[in-house]
Amino acid sequence: MMLNIKQISKEYSGQTVLNIPQLEIIKGESFGLVGNNGAGKTTLFRLILDLIKAKTGEIHSNEINVAGSEHWKGYTGSYLDEGFLIDFLTAEEYFEFVGSINGLSKGDIEDFMMRFEPFFDGEILEKKKYIRDFSKGNQKKIGITAAIMTQPEVLILDEPFSNLDPSTQIRLKKLLRTMQEEQKVTMLISSHDLNHVTEVCDRIVVLDKGELVHDIQTSESTLKDLESYFSVE
Amino acid sequence: MFKWFILHQWKSARRSSIWQKNLGLNIFIGFLMVILLMYIVVLGLFLDKILLEVVNDKDPEAVASGILIYYFLVVFVMRFFMQTIPAMQAIPYLHLPVKRSSLARYLTLSSVTNFFNWLPILIFLPFTLKWVAEFHGMASAMIWFSGILLFEWASNFKLIWLKRKSTGKPWLGLVLLALTSSLFLLDNYEIFSISSISEWFFMGLLAQPAYLILPIVALVFWYYYNIYFIKSIIYVEDLSPKEKSDHTFSDSFVKLKEFGTVGELVLKEVRLLFRNKRSRTVLFLIPMFLMYGLIFYPQEIYNTKTGWLVFVGMFITGGFLMAYGQYIMAWESAHFDFILSSKTSFHDFFRAKYYLMVIVSVVLYFFTIPYIYFGMEIFYLNIAALLYNIGVNALLLLYTASYNKKRMDLSKGAMMNYQGVGINNFIIVLPLLIVPMLIYAPVKFFFGYEIAVITLGSLGVLGMVFHKYFIHLAVKHFQEKRYGIAEGYRQ
DSSP: OOEEEEEEEEEETTEEEEEEEEEEEOTTOEEEEEOOTTSSHHHHHHHHTTSSOOSEEEEEETTEEOTTOOGGGGTEEEEOSGGGSOTTSBHHHHHHHHHHHTTOOHHHHHHHHHHTHHHHTTSSTTOOOBGGGSOHHHHHHHHHHHHHHTOOSEEEEESTTTTOOHHHHHHHHHHHHHHHHHHOOEEEEEOSOHHHHHHHOSEEEEEETTEEEEEEEOOTTHHHHHHHHHOOO | OHHHHHHHHHHHHHHOHHHHHOHHHHHHHHHHHHHHHHHHHHHHHTHHHHHHHHOSSSOHHHHHHHHHHHHHHHHHHHHHHHOOOOOGGGGGGTTSSOOHHHHHHHHHHGGGGOHHHHHHHHHTHHHIIIIIHHHHOHHHHHHHHHHHHHHHHHHHHHHHHHHHHTTTOTHHHHHHHHHHHHHHHHHHTTSSOHHHHHHHHHHHHHHOGGGGHHHHHHHHHHHHHHHHHHHHHOSHHHHSOOOOOOHHHHHTTGGGGGGHHHHHHHHHHHHHHHHSHHHHHHHHHHHHHHHHHHHHTTOHHHHHOHHHHHHHHHHHHHHHHHHHHTTTTGGGGGGHHHHHHSSOOHHHHHHHHHHHHHHHHHHHHHHHGGGGGGOHHHHHHHHHHHHHIIIIIHHHHHHHGGGOOOOOOTTSOSTTOOTTOOHHHHHHHHHHHHHHHHHHHHHHHHHOHHHHHHHHHHHHHHHHHTHHHHHHHHHHHHHHHHHHHHHHHHO
């Protein structure tokens, strides 16, 4: 088992924003998280990355509690928001920085950037521009790429498809599926877009106001089921 | 339309997070302001006496008339560093059906509320009423004073034009400072006297009201030129200029990478300092820290008070360390989640910051060696102060960093910018300067100068030898507090 979430809950000023009694994610699973604003998706990801402190419960990654330990950082790649980018670096400098603290050689990093050239679509490299001056979509490309470049066993992406242009959305989906098939990467992906998430993930979990309300394996009818769940009349 | 602008301006001032969150800091700054204001009021009330005291072979109004040009120049430089121009605020209105000219007029006129525009009332009005009116009549005196006020306002409009035109060029402030100083030196050595021109004009104004035309023309010109200028640049991209990356510059530091992860982290820190507006202002303060000694060393009175010499030494050798170290983690608040979730160990993270403080302090120390001119005592004392700064203060700053939970916005300049500053920041710096004084003074009293210098230096050396252990303590402290810190940085 890759991730084991036990009795986890989180409160903000007295209000419970997340309460999950039990959730297990096995190795190689692609796990999609959907829910409206305020459902607790980002909160759950932040708890898994030990960025916030849980009120109760524990999250174990590879059988070790993530809170206070550092072992999971070596095999977990993540991109939640702009807080993960060092905005005064250029894209190349950022990749070099992330690569080198993860122990990649200069050659590895260059190889990697070359391989991602189609994904970047000529928009990222050799622009002589700081990350803060890129558009939101291009910033997201940089962040996602940096999360993938360390060849993680666990990949956590918050809303990876929003702000991306249509071609990049399609490329990203293809990329994520290849990573699942070839490297058996465990993936946690949240999205507001039901289409994308059902295409990429084998398992979909629906959160509503911090509670886990659905946990389904993706099938032909999943998209329809989800649409009817979210439609408000 | 103006009504709305003023209302929004008022709301943005009232609702600024500074008022809401930082009561302690507000009281502290308010207190400093009151003291400063009292000094100014006293200066204004006794300006006639002071002028009589300083120069006794000339009429005070003539002396004041000569000094005025320097008053304008010095205030202009101060304005350049401290006055902010209301540029960003225009963006939300650009797509609305608001006339450009009315927006431009508002942006220009809103600068009138600046404190410096009204400073002459405090400094020169009492003097005008008390002294000038008595000898030249009330009418002439008031015209004389209006001349000062009008010039100051013209200078205000000239400044906001200059600042708008020179966004992202803080070095221009140093150029202005240099120009003002050289004018003063030329005057001092009687090569070219700008003060006599100033004296001729303002004394002429006392006798002939028509001279008032000059400041009026200057004021009208700079006012309309501003409006014209703003109208010509009023596009979103002009209001928030993008910077080109300084590849060639930071390339000179890439050698740092050869020192592994810690080197890589130091490089990131160097880039942070050079590439953000707020941190760059700190870099521009470095020469001022270094020159601090010139104020105190030449004066006998401070040389006899040994406590002061320690204070000055700590300040000269540790200026950068304190300016940077106060916010040592807050600099990175924008990408703090990345730091927390990435593979770097917090030990490396802290070590990189420590080494940067040490390296820069040692390099800057070499610039303080010329102070040897003021005596060997100062020379040895400054070595001890440097050692104490990098051995004790730097490590202390790493430890206290965990108390600072305020997000810092690096895209704004640092002068008069209290965003991300807490009362903690002021409290933290005091022990850094005062504790070494408290160590040095009694040791010197009982055991003499040599032992006192050696004590101070040895404390620093001890800290450096055991720096890994102290960094370990700082990391442990940080680990306990990190959720709160990350929470604070996220908002």
